[in-house]
Amino acid sequence: MDLHTPVCDLLCCDYPVVLAGMGGVARSELVAAVTEAGGFGFLGMVRERPELVAAEIAAVRARTDRPFGVNLIPAATRPALLEAEVQACIDGGVHAVTLFWDLSAETVKRLRGEGVLVACQVGALDEAIAAQEAGADILIAQGWEAGGHVRGRSGLHALVASVLGAADVPVLAAGGITDGEDLAAVMMLGAQGAVLGTAFLATRESFAHDYHKRRIVEAAPGETVHTEDFHINWPPNAAVRVLPNSVTRGARGDPHAQPRQVIGAEGARSIYLFSTDSPLRSMTGDFEAMALYAGQGAGRIHEIVPAGERLRAIVAAARHCLPAERRLRAPAEPDEREPASPVCYAGQADEAYMGFAPVDELVAELNVLLEAERAGARVAARIATETDDPELKALARVIHADEVRWCKALFQALLALGAEPSTRVGDFYGNAMAIAGVEARLAFVNRGQGWVARKLRTLGPRVRDAGLHATLREMLDAHVRNIDEANAALAARSASA
Numbered sequence: 001m002d003l004h005t006p007v008c009d010l011l012c013c014d015y016p017v018v019l020a021g022m023g024g025v026a027r028s029e030l031v032a033a034v035t036e037a038g039g040f041g042f043l044g045m046v047r048e049r050p051e052l053v054a055a056e057i058a059a060v061r062a063r064t065d066r067p068f069g070v071n072l073i074p075a076a077t078r079p080a081l082l083e084a085e086v087q088a089c090i091d092g093g094v095h096a097v098t099l100f101w102d103l104s105a106e107t108v109k110r111l112r113g114e115g116v117l118v119a120c121q122v123g124a125l126d127e128a129i130a131a132q133e134a135g136a137d138i139l140i141a142q143g144w145e146a147g148g149h150v151r152g153r154s155g156l157h158a159l160v161a162s163v164l165g166a167a168d169v170p171v172l173a174a175g176g177i178t179d180g181e182d183l184a185a186v187m188m189l190g191a192q193g194a195v196l197g198t199a200f201l202a203t204r205e206s207f208a209h210d211y212h213k214r215r216i217v218e219a220a221p222g223e224t225v226h227t228e229d230f231h232i233n234w235p236p237n238a239a240v241r242v243l244p245n246s247v248t249r250g251a252r253g254d255p256h257a258q259p260r261q262v263i264g265a266e267g268a269r270s271i272y273l274f275s276t277d278s279p280l281r282s283m284t285g286d287f288e289a290m291a292l293y294a295g296q297g298a299g300r301i302h303e304i305v306p307a308g309e310r311l312r313a314i315v316a317a318a319r320h321c322l323p324a325e326r327r328l329r330a331p332a333e334p335d336e337r338e339p340a341s342p343v344c345y346a347g348q349a350d351e352a353y354m355g356f357a358p359v360d361e362l363v364a365e366l367n368v369l370l371e372a373e374r375a376g377a378r379v380a381a382r383i384a385t386e387t388d389d390p391e392l393k394a395l396a397r398v399i400h401a402d403e404v405r406w407c408k409a410l411f412q413a414l415l416a417l418g419a420e421p422s423t424r425v426g427d428f429y430g431n432a433m434a435i436a437g438v439e440a441r442l443a444f445v446n447r448g449q450g451w452v453a454r455k456l457r458t459l460g461p462r463v464r465d466a467g468l469h470a471t472l473r474e475m476l477d478a479h480v481r482n483i484d485e486a487n488a489a490l491a492a493r494s495a496s497a
């Protein structure tokens with residue numbers, strides 16, 4: 001069993017391990033490292049100038065050609081700045097944006113309207129429902145074990161279970177997740193993956209100051225505190241989880257006393273005591289008194305390693321713990337289905353006689369389709385990111401969303417057959433990306449979609465299961481529609497050239 005869940009197809013990554021968009025800390029170097037290693041990274045861009053957002057997007061793109069995202073916090077950002085940040089994300093063609101704190105339904109709608117995937121991090125069930133109603137594509141359930149700002153009061157596992165009960169979209173878990181065992185645990189609950197902050201803060205590529213990284217490595221289990229002491233810069237009554245320091249011990253006085261005291265600087269910007277700024281590479285000052293954000297997993301992080309190394313260790317350990325437990329839940333393997341049983345045997349003979357595909361062949365065909373759809377989704381996402389032509393961008397987004405939908409349907413069909421869904425990306429991806437020029441690449445995608453449609457026409461009538469039969473029919477119709485639309489768009493362009 002590999003670690004590939006449907007959210008990986010949505011995000012176009014290999015593993016369901018996501019770097020939290022930590023403000024200041026998750027800059028281009030870290031985002032590129034996590035993304036290149038097969039995870040998905042979000043740049044932490046809360047309240048940053050649009051020029052920096054654009055520059056960081058460009059810097060990630062210079063390091064990796066894989067899709068990535070940006071994190072924004074509407075409630076902590078003036079409306080004009082928020083609009084400029086959102087525009088920078090749209091202009092920069094980012095694949096996804098995460099939003100956190102008070103829900104801004106307008107921001108969700110605006111981003112989705114531009115074809116950008118939106119993930120909303122929530123701390124309670126009612127927030128999850130509201131975010132989903134606003135159009136969120138992914139929900140991130142943040143447990144109170146989390147480092148940084150903590151939205152709710154629920155422990156992670158209870159929150160994940162309740163959000164899953166109401167969610168129609170993929171759910172990721174965040175808060176205290178540090179190793180493969182933690183990841184496996186939330187996946188066993190039904191989360192499609194995890195969002196990690198602290199574990200990626202303590203890596204070589206993170207933009208946190210070495211002082212902050214060292215404090216995390218030295219932290220003892222159970223040492224973090226939940227406090228409202230760090231409040232300057234944020235909406236009121238916002239709790240954070242940090243490592244204890246002179247502020248949380250009360251040695252720096254009343255957090256709301258005036259005048260405010262400057263304890264550091266980042267270029268020309270002053271850093272105030274009791275502000276939400278955490279120590280960054282670019283800062284000087286009294287780091288001990290700053291917000292030393294850390295989740296409850298901090299006591300289990302013992303060294304600063306490259307982010308890719310941490311991610312690979314988490315994936316390897318989660319893989320190691322998942323199969324035994326998953327076997328309990330998965331349907332029986334096809335070859336364990338009592339071939340000697342007269343009833344079953346008769347059923348199989350009947351299948352062949354009626355012209356239906358035997359299970360082995362069906363599994364192989366569905367996996368071939370899954371790999372092709374995954375490749376198609378990735379190429380479409382790249383086209384959407386790279387083209388400046390709004391019509392082609394919109395078309396590529398539709399193709400991406402459709403391909404992701406079929407990846408999920410095929411994935412589920414394979415699981416229902418007791419088979420292991422492939423985690424490979426079809427060779428089509430590499431072949432398509434070798435083609436220069438967005439239009440030529442789209443034409444190639446269209447030929448690939450045509451190949452899938454032909455396969456579906458042959459396979460569909462050989463599928464006995466009515467549900468799967470209907471799904472493959474729907475998939476065929478959607479491919480034919482997209483092929484026609486792409487052909488029309490390409491023909492219009494060559495006519496006007």
Ligand SMILES: Cc1cc2nc3c(=O)[nH]c(=O)nc-3n(C[C@H](O)[C@H](O)[C@H](O)COP(=O)(O)O)c2cc1C
Pocket residue numbers: 020021022023024025044045046071073098099100121142145146147148149174175176177195196197198199201278293294295296297
């Ligand atoms: C240093 C730090 C900064 C953070 N900044 C942000 C932020 O700007 N936006 C956001 O949505 N979440 C932020 N978070 C919270 C993360 O999104 C996530 O919920 C949290 O890191 C998960 O818990 P963990 O740190 O235990 O992995 C931050 C977390 C940390 C540790």
